[in-house]
Amino acid sequence: MMLLYRIYQLCIALPILLVCTMLTAIVTIIGSWIGNAHFWGYYPGKIWSIIICRVLFIPVIVRGHENVDKKTSYVFVANHQGAFDIFLIYGFLGRNFKWMMKKSLRKIFLVGKACESARHIFVDKSGPKKIQETYAKAREILKEGTSLVVFPEGARSFTGHMGVFKKGAFQLADELQLPVVPVTINGSFDILPRTKGFGFVRRSKLTLTIHHPILPKGKGPENIKETMEEAYQAVMAGLPSERQGFIKNEDQ
Numbered sequence: 001m002m003l004l005y006r007i008y009q010l011c012i013a014l015p016i017l018l019v020c021t022m023l024t025a026i027v028t029i030i031g032s033w034i035g036n037a038h039f040w041g042y043y044p045g046k047i048w049s050i051i052i053c054r055v056l057f058i059p060v061i062v063r064g065h066e067n068v069d070k071k072t073s074y075v076f077v078a079n080h081q082g083a084f085d086i087f088l089i090y091g092f093l094g095r096n097f098k099w100m101m102k103k104s105l106r107k108i109f110l111v112g113k114a115c116e117s118a119r120h121i122f123v124d125k126s127g128p129k130k131i132q133e134t135y136a137k138a139r140e141i142l143k144e145g146t147s148l149v150v151f152p153e154g155a156r157s158f159t160g161h162m163g164v165f166k167k168g169a170f171q172l173a174d175e176l177q178l179p180v181v182p183v184t185i186n187g188s189f190d191i192l193p194r195t196k197g198f199g200f201v202r203r204s205k206l207t208l209t210i211h212h213p214i215l216p217k218g219k220g221p222e223n224i225k226e227t228m229e230e231a232y233q234a235v236m237a238g239l240p241s242e243r244q245g246f247i248k249n250e251d252q
Contacts, residue, residue, distance in 0.1 A: 006200045013055050024048040025110035032117035038146065041118025042096045049091030057203055058084070058191065062092050064210030067181070070095070073147050074181045074213060075173040079162050079235050080151040082188035088206050089149055089183070097147040100138060100169070121148075135172060142176050152228075153249065160189035161247040162236055170228045174220070179213035182231040184238025209238040 024044045031040030053060055068074060076097065078089065099120040106112040106122050116122070121137050124130035142148055150169035157163060173180045190204040211234045214227050236244055 005203060009056070009200055016055050017052055020048055020051050022110060025114035028114040029110075029117045032114075032119070037117065037119045038096065041098070041120065045090045045118075047091075049087040052087050053091060053206070056201060058201075059205045060088065060092055061205065061207045062094075062210070063208070064212075065094055067210050067212050068095065072179065072213075073142055073145050074179050075142070075169050076147060076149045076181045076183050077152050077165070077169055077231050077235070078149065078183035078185055079239070080153050080156045081160055081185050082156055082192050082194060084188040084191045084201075084206060085151070085156075085185050088185060088188065088208050092208055093149070093183075093210070095147050097149045098141050100134075100148060100150045135168065138172055139176065142172065142178060148172070152231075155249055156194040157189060157247075158194055158249055159247050160193070160243050161245055162232070162239070162243075163247065163249040165228055165232050167224055167228055170224045170231070173227065174216065174224045177216045177219065179215050180227055180231055181213045182211040182234035182238075184209040184211070184235045186239055186243065189243075211235070211238065 024047070027044045028040050031037075031044070034040075074095075076089075076093070076095075078085065098118075099115070100123055101115065101120060103122045103124045103126075106116060119141070121134060121141065123134050138148060148169070152165040152167075152169050153163040154166055155163070170180065172178075185206075185208060187204050187206040190202060191206070192199075192201050214230050214234075217223055217226065
């Protein structure tokens with residue numbers, strides 16, 4: 001059965017996904033250039049992500065849509081198990097949002113340009129000034145009423161377990177007094193582990209759990225620390241027992 005699935009991936013799924021990826025990027029670039037980057041930066045990517053999961057026969061379970069208000073801006077913070085986290089959140093979070101992503105992703109052919117056109121935020125850590133510019137862009141996006149999705153671990157897990165959270169997203173939420181929504185991703189590591197690169201995927205269930213928002217309790221370093229800890233514990237609690245517990249990632 002595994003052999004047949006790999007043959008299917010190579011001969012049928014891969015060509016479909018390559019064409020879909022290129023079309024999605026081109027539509028996003030042209031649509032954002034013509035007018036509404038808020039619309040074109042989200043819906044083509046959402047459809048693309050759903051197609052990828054469907055073509056690869058990956059079952060998806062989503063819990064907690066009822067926990068968030070469609071008219072409220074949030075800072076969503078999620079654990080980062082693997083590459084399929086992108087498709088799970090883009091396709092099934094059910095909210096228009098902007099990503100905070102690594103600057104290196106800008107170099108990906110067409111995809112990087114599409115992300116730039118869609119006004120997703122590239123995190124530049126090359127110096128203090130660049131970091132401040134990155135957060136200034138994020139503030140602008142959030143003030144416009146759009147939500148933000150961040151992987152506060154900063155990198156995919158090597159083991160499927162959670163690493164440490166960095167405080168940047170929580171500082172933004174604190175400054176603008178926005179709710180933080182913890183999001184637990186499970187199954188992505190089993191489909192395509194980071195250590196495997198971009199080889200064949202393994203069919204496994206993807207689960208997205210959207211927890212209750214953590215409302216601002218005040219403002220300042222203590223509130224940031226408290227919110228970050230509460231979010232971390234909520235994300236951790238949504239994982240199965242074999243994925244719980246802290247393991248430091250090599251690149252954190």
